Ligand SMILES: Nc1ncnc2c1ncn2[C@@H]1O[C@H](COP(=O)(O)OP(=O)(O)OP(=O)(O)O)[C@@H](O)[C@H]1O
């Protein structure tokens with residue numbers, strides 16, 4: 001208890017915890033709509049490809065994560081634009097992004113003179129380095145995203161649980177799709193400080209996947225996802241401080257542990273409602 | 283139900299090809315369907331029946347050929363797609379309803395969200411639809427609280443709520459227990475008599491014979507024979523048709 005009070009009083013821990021709660025909440029929420037679309041791999045692709053933005057930032061100056069976010073917005077828009085039914089499917093496109101972004105980034109960096117110590121923190125995260133301006137920016141993004149979620153909520157839910165039925169009903173989902181893909185991309189980049197490029201997809205994918213094992217209604221899946229994402233992030237940060245471990249991997253490993261526990265706890269004979277993406281054919 | 287037919291072609295398909303990877307699911311399929319006509323699509327499993335009707339409301343994109351629905355050509359223009367979707371209702375084999383919405387909300391959803399109808403009007407319309415399919419008293423239940431047959435009747439009401447000109451049915455009774463099939467077919471029969479254009483994939487041959495103006499028989503992605511029910515039952519020409527009928531009857 002004493003220790004907790006001590007931790008809460010450290011300014012960099014305050015920033016880290018505040019930032020991670022917002023990030024966890026946001027990525028958990030986006031994950032709730034991305035994972036059932038079988039686009040979890042998207043997180044990895046976008047995050048890795050955004051290394052290109054970071055390389056450009058290091059080369060040209062400016063804030064690398066802003067460059068990365070710009071790259072993510074472009075890639076997210078392309079994904080939203082390209083219909084999955086066309087010849088190039090989403091997962092192959094994501095594979096191309098990943099390879100293209102990463103290789104271009106590494107080539108650019110090899111051309112940039114000097115040692116680049118910060119590169120490591122982009123790859124694996126360093127939430128303890130988060131600054132107040134970062135927090136202000138994140139807060140702005142957090143609340144804008146929440147407002148958009150509110151407007152897109154119904155269509156998001158309907159198209160996620162039953163894409164085909166939504167199409168048959170004629171529900172218009174274009175704006176929703178852009179919001180989802182671009183929003184997720186930006187959220188991933190925002191999360192790079194917490195988990196790094198390599199691990200950020202964990203926060204998008206694992207809390208929802210775990211929650212979906214143990215909840216059987218729409219509402220409870222969403223709530224449990226938030227619970228897992230936020231508590232996992234806080235626990236990871238606190239434990240990494242206490243035991244002097246790297247923060248990002250600590251958060252990720254706790255998320256993985258949660259997943260394993262829910263896997264065991266899952267009621268196998270009752271199908272979670274959120275799995276209803278009936279892409280299968282009649 | 284020939285008395286309902288006009289001579290106006292409402293669905294025109296011409297040389298339609300559909301590929302899934304390197305597998306061709308539809309080969310040069312052509313068909314004209316008149317307004318008010320009831321067409322039953324027959325064929326063995328995997329012959330392209332579902333693919334054909336799914337191309338009509340563009341759940342699948344065709345690679346070659348022309349499909350015109352109610353005067354609107356299916357192409358990349360998303361406004362066309364939107365118009366076609368509002369003219370075409372569809373009932374799948376199962377999972378026709380959103381599990382987290384009540385029956386009433388399921389039926390009122392498209393009028394509200396797509397036609398932007400005020401809530402009260404949409405709900406009145408939905409209640410009228412539920413009455414038409416005989417289950418107004420189930421309005422406030424959730425889909426899982428209904429029997430399979432009742433769910434399919436709700437699905438029909440849900441599709442009708444957009445007042446479509448065309449209804450597509452893809453084996454609407456195949457997932458049902460035998461005792462529930464009749465109640466769904468009764469609703470469909472009534473619908474057929476109302477003059478709406480219908481394309482029905484079904485293996486219920488008694489029903490098909492009774493309501494259909496025309497059969498289309500698919501085999502390996504092609505329409506190999508078409509004609510009236512009488513033609514099929516008494517005078518089928520193709521060996522594949524005869525084999526299929528002998529297996530199903
Ligand atoms: N999304 C898809 N991807 C790959 N192949 C597909 C896809 N959908 C259908 N097919 C294939 O296309 C062929 C036609 O399928 P379709 O569903 O139209 O058959 P069907 O006549 O409706 O059969 P059933 O009576 O079993 O419903 C089948 O061989 C099927 O495996």
Ligand SMILES: [Mg+2]
Nearest residue numbers: 282331332333
């Ligand atoms: Mg089929």
